[in-house]
Amino acid sequence: MTEREHGVVGRSVQRRDLLEKVTGAAVYAVDVEPSGTLHAKVVRSSYAHAQLVRIDAEAALAMPGVVAVVTAEDIKDLFPRFGHIVADHYILATGKVRYYGEPVALVVAETLAAASDAAAQVEVHYSELPAVMSAADALAPSAPLVHDEAFVVSPDESFTAMAATPTADEVLERDNVAHEVTLGWGDVDAALASAHLVVSNEGMKFPMLYAYAMEPYNAVATYTDHQLDVISTAQHPFMVRTDLARIFDLPLSRVRVQVPYLGGGYGSKSYTKVEPLAAVGSWATGRPVKLVLDVEEAIYTTRADSAEVNVRTAFDADGTILARDIEMILDSGAYADNSPLVVAKAANRSFGPYRVPNLRVRGRSVYTNTSPASSYRGFGAPQGSFAGEINLDKAADLLGIDSAELRRRNLVGPGEEILPGKRGLDADLRADLELLVGSLRRDASNAQSSGIGYALTASDAGAFPVSTAHVRLQTDGSVVVLSGSTEMGQGSRSALAQIAAEELGVELIAVSVSQSDTATVAYERTTGASRTTTLTGLALQRACADARAKAADMAAEVFGWPVETIQPAPGGVLGPEEKFVGFGEVIMRWFGAAAGEITGVGLVRRDGATQKMPPFWECGIVGVEVSVEPDTGQVDVRQLVTVADVGFAINPHAVEGQDLGAATQGLGAALFEELVYEGPQLVNPNVVDYRVPRMRDVPAKIDTIIVERRDGIGPYGAKGAGEGALNPMTAAVAIAVGRATGKWPTRVPLTPERVWRLLNDLPDDS
Amino acid sequence: MLPEFTLSRPADIDEVLRELNADVVPYAGGTELLLAMKMGLLVPSGLVDLKRIPALREISASESAIVIGAGATHDEVARHELIQAHAPLLVQVEQNVGNARVRSQGTIGGNLCFAEPRSDLLALLAAFDATVLLRSVRGDRTLAMAEFVLGPYWTDRAEDELLVSVAIPRPCPTGAYVKLQVTERPTVGVAAVRTAAGRCRVVVGSVTEVPLVVAGASWDDIDADGIVAQVEPVSDIAGSAEYKKHITGVYVRRAVALARDGAV
Known part of the structure; x- marks a missing residue:
């Protein structure tokens, strides 16, 4: 690029939240405590599956400081369940418990210490039921049922529109399958039968994960006369509002959900979590109630789906893919939460960004008596790509074709459809692959016991396009942006400020951004699927255009200019003879006082640029070089290369941060x-024994490449970032380990012992 | 969350000794104690804070020994010039204990008294032939590491005794300490040192309930396979018994190879 075409976007500006967060001044939900707040502690199930016989709370209620012990019996006149797809999730266990750790009662007391002490005194009498602790158990004939009743699936079109093909009508036959999707075309069996080569990878196991966020789930709720105010750690405050309004039969307008800074989300804070518990606590006591979970409780609130995947791919002699046949079973735990969508997305993403003329994917999300699974950064993509990408490398060896060349021959090109009828690919993956492999090979050590692995994914990202934004131009020309997209560390506050400053031609410092308060900011459906830059960004561009148009109309009126002679200009409008008038002056002249403001509104729906689903494809293009210690099986990651195919980087430094963060998080599962x-319970529900990546695990060489081809529908050609680099990481590391050891892994994480067993052909440890 | 307790902050050791009993326990870094209390595993009625007693943090050298106050943190031990000059292997180990927070808060005395079997220091100090000084109103006792550490989370410290200091005989042995560590604590840790008297000593930690000590006149006397046969690890989340036995052999050989080459 020669002259910079933009003033503010495309520059690595300092994060809006940087100083606050570094100094500790930033306010998170956990810091908020209205006066008169009571504290709650959850009494949790000590069985994986059991009838609730009786809850005896008398001893607990008699303890000093205890105000209430809320059980299912107390809230039966409310709508006692939540869930945005299937409202199957009881706020407090009703009739039976479905997993160890499920909330059974809520103790509310003057202090957290009093609530905690009393929680231990609540006597819960159970009658144990046989449990299904794995997907295989749950699918066995005559397995005990996790759910004896079925609930109606949300008719929301936004859900079905995100699955590639409409999913079957809910089968009410009782089994433990929470949701099933099938996807495909062509004649897979014929292609398999006539192929030059068929390569299989069976029983590829992806682990249950915890999206470790430094701030665990918490909420403080205040229920007063027909009004519920909640401050919580929700990524999607507007969707949480819907669940809460249904519970208490309140108008949406009388439920206010506010989300201050979020201490990490990674998808785990999508949808409703602890808000109903705090809310029923306040409803029962008439005082604000605060509930803060610890890490163990957070793990028993939401985890990521584990998966077992079988993949078969048929090839022509020249390496052309003829067919792929994929079966995936996801262990979704005790409640549906977002798993029906996760399995639908897992199916869409399982075969990779390749031309597959004949495809058959079957995905099942299975209920088990374990912690409920839901969204996790990448949304089903890592599970499938781990199996599918190893499968390609295995095939490359059998075909005698370089693994990059094999991918090159099969990659979908720019504009080509990955899913029939959906948006064509808005990326150039062949070019991206060259950059990736070039960087990896340039610095390859070629040492013994080292290996290079790379993998690609394409995710139908952005979720369902419903976004709005407001901008309010002030009398001094400064700008307030209102958005319902949550700042959870990804840097949306900075990116939205940059877009508004660019569109209105004002200084970045004159823009403030307020987010995520359902009573005051503009509606946003979700903060997930890497959508904010693209969809909220588009809404904000439109809001700015609306504000400029209003300013032009007002200028025409007060100055008597023909409206068609008025041109936009940075920070204001140009009238006849290039006369500049700033926004502030327009406002003050129109209102006739040093007062007033202009509000611009921007709306995004499935229309125009965002008609086709998905709004954009988020590609994952990553590679690693590892070395393996043969006598212990320890893996050392020497190189990490990511390619961010983001269309346009509004804040390049933030894009690099997102890719490095996503890739590092991906190293965890790998x-x-x-x-x-x-x-019935977890061995390691804590971050001492559940090992997340640390600084020392980060490779010595990190190359985060940004590619800008302006091929997205977002502002200035931008597409989202944030999940892409995580999705293929497991696959890339497993392939690199496979190359280093000469044996293809069938299971992650690749702990030293697993790699040692792989090297020595010893059976898996469990 | 933490249960309720009383906190006293004495200024000298005698005052501490008057307070200690089964229910009132010493508290320094809190990296083990407070976690156990939060989990409800220990519910003492009172804590005696040792952090305001300078004598407990002193590190000194006599002709015969390096003496480390039990209240010295891992970082303080690693940074102390006497330790750097006389026990460089201890510096290396202390720089890699736990994590940065543990090293800045946790103390050498707390580490030993907790007797977590996966402690780096239990193995290394056994290799160093270190002794511990216990004091109570009843008097002083000096114990060798093997006498002090009786089992996992179990020492010979009486409820009214305070661990005052650790003494490492001079000249301190030299050698190597290597460990396989994936999570917060090692899966196996092996020290191999040559003592001042010229003996070769290998101590295997973490994989056993208490450190396993093997010695010989030369490195060739150290039989890695024999050591593997002696350890009886349990399968847990850190690895199967089979794998732990295997890596015990690997790390014994590595430690001996490094020590033979004259590592610190």
């Missing part, structure tokens, strides 16, 4: 992270 059940 090498360390796995929640392990032994009997």
